Amino acid sequence: MFHLGTPAVQIVIRAMVVYLAILIGFRIMGKREIGQMTIFDLVLILLIANAVQNAMVGTDTSLDGGLLAAAVLLVLNRLVAAVRIISPATGRLFEGQPTVLVEHGKLLTGQLKKQGLAQEDLEMAMREHGFDKLADIDLAVLETDGSISIVPRSAPSFRTKRRARAIRKH
Incomplete structure (x- = not known):
């Protein structure tokens, strides 16, 4: 043994x-x-x-x-x-790095394809976060753990903006 x-x-x-x-x-x-x-x-x-x-x-x-x-x-x-x-x-x-998928309500289709995501995957994450329109989203980020974080356009905060700037730099 x-x-x-x-x-x-x-x-x-x-x-x-x-x-x-x-x-x-x-x-x-x-x-x-x-x-x-x-x-x-x-x-x-x-x-x-x-x-x-x-x-x-x-x-x-x-x-x-x-x-x-x-x-x-x-x-x-x-x-x-x-x-x-x-x-x-x-x-x-x-x-890896977080990847911006939506910026100022605009879908970044190139990033979506690069990450192997279908638009349906993003739409599912939007629904999970309570969003039904891209226009309501300031930032959607594919995080390094595979989750999608969403920052609404209507609720900016200093911390959110600083984090968004850090992500956009990469």
């Missing part, structure tokens, strides 16, 4: 490589995929998890091997979170 069938160093390195590969893969997939998970996305994640399990532990089926791989993944996740806080530039590398 407490015996590794694969050397510990090999499990650690394999788990690190798999973590980074999956992180890069999800980063390439884009913000929409992360924020709007469908049943297809869930199936994909489960299949990926099953596919990479052997890549992490090799032929090791011991409890120790599985726990070691899990511990490495948890530590790496914590390290990535810490690096994001310490170095915002590195955080942007992992997470």
